[in-house]
Amino acid sequence: ETGVTQSPTHLIKTRGQQVTLRCSSQSGHNTVSWYQQALGQGPQFIFQYYREEENGRGNFPPRFSGLQFPNYSSELNVNALELDDSALYLCASSLGRANTGELFFGEGSRLTVL
Amino acid sequence: GIQVEQSPPDLILQEGANSTLRCNFSDSVNNLQWFHQNPWGQLINLFYIPSGTKQNGRLSATTVATERYSLLYISSSQTTDSGVYFCAVGPYNQGGKLIFGQGTELSVKP
Numbered sequence: 001e002t003g004v005t006q007s008p009t010h011l012i013k014t015r016g017q018q019v020t021l022r023c024s025s026q027s028g029h030n031t032v033s034w035y036q037q038a039l040g041q042g043p044q045f046i047f048q049y050y051r052e053e054e055n056g057r058g059n060f061p062p063r064f065s066g067l068q069f070p071n072y073s074s075e076l077n078v079n080a081l082e083l084d085d086s087a088l089y090l091c092a093s094s095l096g097r098a099n100t101g102e103l104f105f106g107e108g109s110r111l112t113v114l
Numbered sequence: 115g116i117q118v119e120q121s122p123p124d125l126i127l128q129e130g131a132n133s134t135l136r137c138n139f140s141d142s143v144n145n146l147q148w149f150h151q152n153p154w155g156q157l158i159n160l161f162y163i164p165s166g167t168k169q170n171g172r173l174s175a176t177t178v179a180t181e182r183y184s185l186l187y188i189s190s191s192q193t194t195d196s197g198v199y200f201c202a203v204g205p206y207n208q209g210g211k212l213i214f215g216q217g218t219e220l221s222v223k224p
Contacts, residue, residue: 002159033210042118042200042214043157056209088155099145099204099211100164105157 003027004093004106012112013081021076021109023091031055031096032074033103034066037088049074050097078111086113116141116205120215127191127222135186135218137201145204145212146177148186150197157200160186191222 003026013019025032031050035043045058049068063079072093078085088110092103117140127133137146148160161168161175163184168175172191177184188195198219202212 031210033212035214037155042216043202045211045213048210050210056211058211090155090157092157094210097210099209101145102159102162103147103202103212104159105149107154107156110155 002093002104002106004091004104006089006091006106006109008109009107010110010112012114014114015081015083017081017113018077018079019081019111021078021089021091021111022073023076023093023106024073025091025093026104029093029095029104030072031094031101032068032072033092033094034074034076035090035092036060037090037108038084039087043090046076048097055097081113083113086111116143116203116213118201118203118213118215120199120201120218122218123216124219125221127220129191129193129222129224131191131222132187132189133191133220135188135199135201135220137184137186137203137215139182139184139201139203141182142179142206143203144206145202146179146184147202147212148175148184149200149202150195151200151217152197160199188220191220193222193224196220196222
């Protein structure tokens with residue numbers, strides 16, 4: 001158990017819809033990162049939030065957006081869903097804004113877009 | 115950007131065998147982690163090892179940062195070791211980003 005929890009675990013949406021995924025970080029951690037993992041691939045960095053501010057973003061379009069709350073939990077929002085957005089979305093928590101700390105992952109939210 | 119290559123891509127072992135997984139990276143990094151992804155998708159931390167050698171039970175890892183590679187050793191493999199093993203590195207000056215390799219899929223047969 002990493003202490004990182006994600007919800008929902010599975011969901012199905014249709015093209016054009018919007019989705020919100022949620023993540024609670026490990027106790028004591030102030031940084032949350034989101035990753036997208038397509039089938040058969042390694043996870044790809046979407047963005048990171050440190051103390052409620054975005055601290056780095058990967059190569060994802062603006063329809064991928066996020067929030068971090070004062071309790072350091074986080075949301076990932078994806079608008080105008082496309083078929084290629086079908087993937088496992090992983091949240092990781094860590095301590096500090098740099099990438100030198102150890103990351104701990106949740107169990108993921110598996111999104112299917114029809 | 116930095117490239118991360120893992121080898122071999124697939125590995126089939128008989129229970130009790132030993133194995134070595136390799137991770138090569140193309141530039142200096144300030145973070146390196148090894149993960150095991152279970153069949154349900156969760157990434158389990160194995161080692162946080164930007165340099166040096168660590169051991170945890172049947173698993174050990176070595177990172178030679180100056181030569182830009184890391185090795186994960188699995189001894190006396192068990193069926194529960196099956197799954198995908200990922201190496202992830204953190205480039206300098208790129209905020210909180212980790213870059214993952216494509217993984218090594220390990221299957222341990224009884």
